[in-house]
Amino acid sequence: MAVNSRAFEFVQQLAANLRPELDLPAFPDVVRRLQVALISDRTTIKDIVGIIGSEPVLSARLMQMANSAAMNPAGSPVASLNNAVNRLGFNHVRTVSTAFALRQLSRNEALGPIRPDLEQIWATSNNVASICYAVSKQAFGRQPDEAMLAGLLHSIGRLYIVMHAHQKDPTMRTDPEFSGILETWQPVIGKAILEAWGLPVRICEAVENQDYLLNGGSAELEPLTRLLSAATLTCGRGAEPELLHRHPDAEFMLGSVNLGKGSFMDLMLSSQQDVESMQQALAA
Numbered sequence: 001m002a003v004n005s006r007a008f009e010f011v012q013q014l015a016a017n018l019r020p021e022l023d024l025p026a027f028p029d030v031v032r033r034l035q036v037a038l039i040s041d042r043t044t045i046k047d048i049v050g051i052i053g054s055e056p057v058l059s060a061r062l063m064q065m066a067n068s069a070a071m072n073p074a075g076s077p078v079a080s081l082n083n084a085v086n087r088l089g090f091n092h093v094r095t096v097s098t099a100f101a102l103r104q105l106s107r108n109e110a111l112g113p114i115r116p117d118l119e120q121i122w123a124t125s126n127n128v129a130s131i132c133y134a135v136s137k138q139a140f141g142r143q144p145d146e147a148m149l150a151g152l153l154h155s156i157g158r159l160y161i162v163m164h165a166h167q168k169d170p171t172m173r174t175d176p177e178f179s180g181i182l183e184t185w186q187p188v189i190g191k192a193i194l195e196a197w198g199l200p201v202r203i204c205e206a207v208e209n210q211d212y213l214l215n216g217g218s219a220e221l222e223p224l225t226r227l228l229s230a231a232t233l234t235c236g237r238g239a240e241p242e243l244l245h246r247h248p249d250a251e252f253m254l255g256s257v258n259l260g261k262g263s264f265m266d267l268m269l270s271s272q273q274d275v276e277s278m279q280q281a282l283a284a
Helices: 006-016 029-039 045-052 056-066 081-106 109-139 144-153 156-168 170-174 178-196 201-208 223-239 241-246 250-255 264-270 272-283
Strands: none
Touching: 006 156, 006 170, 006 178, 029 045, 029 081, 045 056, 045 081, 056 081, 056 272, 081 109, 081 144, 081 156, 081 272, 109 144, 109 156, 109 223, 109 264, 109 272, 144 201, 144 223, 156 170, 156 178, 170 178, 178 201, 201 223, 223 250, 223 264, 250 264, 264 272
């Protein structure tokens, strides 16, 4: 890969100029404001409800998620946005708002030339997040919201690069180096964005090391990193046939991942219903 290529210089410059508010063309303003508010330890539920309440569609999505089978197995509905935010917690609020933003972007007519990329990012993020959530519940019985957030945001670096390339130089994506540079840099830029948002170190490191299985990394990495990498590879082998040609041992790699109460593969099988339930909740 040529380090002096046009694509390399472009992405390197992007990485050097990241801002906490995630400067993404066409990104919903309400989600930008939420991300900034969630950085501060002083932000209250009242503050969050005030921001969310300014966008009826997002408000409805949060209410829907709070009352979904995935988040409300006891069947006790909440009727106010304040109670919905209380039930979900800030991690889930960030997850739902980011899912809302991704869905809005994938439907934006002005972004037609990159719609296939946006739809793929949306679909993959949804699937990886759902796997992380369900398997984390089975493996550890705690912090499934953190695992789901890591899954949903694992491609935020890809989104950032693709959208800025489209905005600043649409021909950038025809550079023969672009695809390889995108794969190399997206985890790095993703980590930098999440650090700027003030997310926990575990999530930032998991996003940075999401390809550790494909790269032959150490099995001693944090459980969240191993879970995210396994979930990403699981979705990748289904969506990218060429990945199996490059890594015919993908099944073996996945079989080597152990998490909490068992192997990733066994936990995936036993949590399939939860995976599907969360996929439906995120996609509603």
